[in-house]
Amino acid sequence: MSEEFVTAEADPIERAAESALRPRSLDDFVGQQRVRDQLGLVLQAAMARGTSADHVLFxxxxxLGKTTLAMIVAQEMGMPLRLTxxxxxxxxxxxxALLSDIR
Known part of the structure; x- marks a missing residue:
């Protein structure tokens, strides 16, 4: 019988599978149509102005998809994402310290 251990560290294979399953754009995000529409307007306005998006709190x-939406916002704006x-x-x-390291 083989033993399997559960750890708090993410398995690289699981992390790759999770990353492949997450939507990468608002068009790929399923559900929450109102949130998608409003977030799309915020991103379009920011890109049209050539500035960063206004503050958004999920x-x-x-x-519910908060992390996924944050990743989509970063992807759409072409910026890195810092998670905590x-x-x-x-x-x-x-x-x-985390905030002072953001550019």
Missing amino acids: AGPPG SGPALQHAGDLA
Whole structure:
């Protein structure tokens, strides 16, 4: 019988499969038509102005597509994405350090 261990680290194979399944554009994102329409307008306006998009906050329980939408916004704007989570920020300085590294 083989043993299998569960770890907190992402398996490279699982990460590649997850990445391949995520939509890469708003047109590929299924559901939440109103959110897609509004976000599309924000991105189109930013690109027309030649500036970054206005501030956008995605909030809600897990599994609604917040991370996927953030990745799509970064992709559409041609910018890198920095991800973090609340539990990863243990001190006020952690967030300041993360934000000061953004260009």
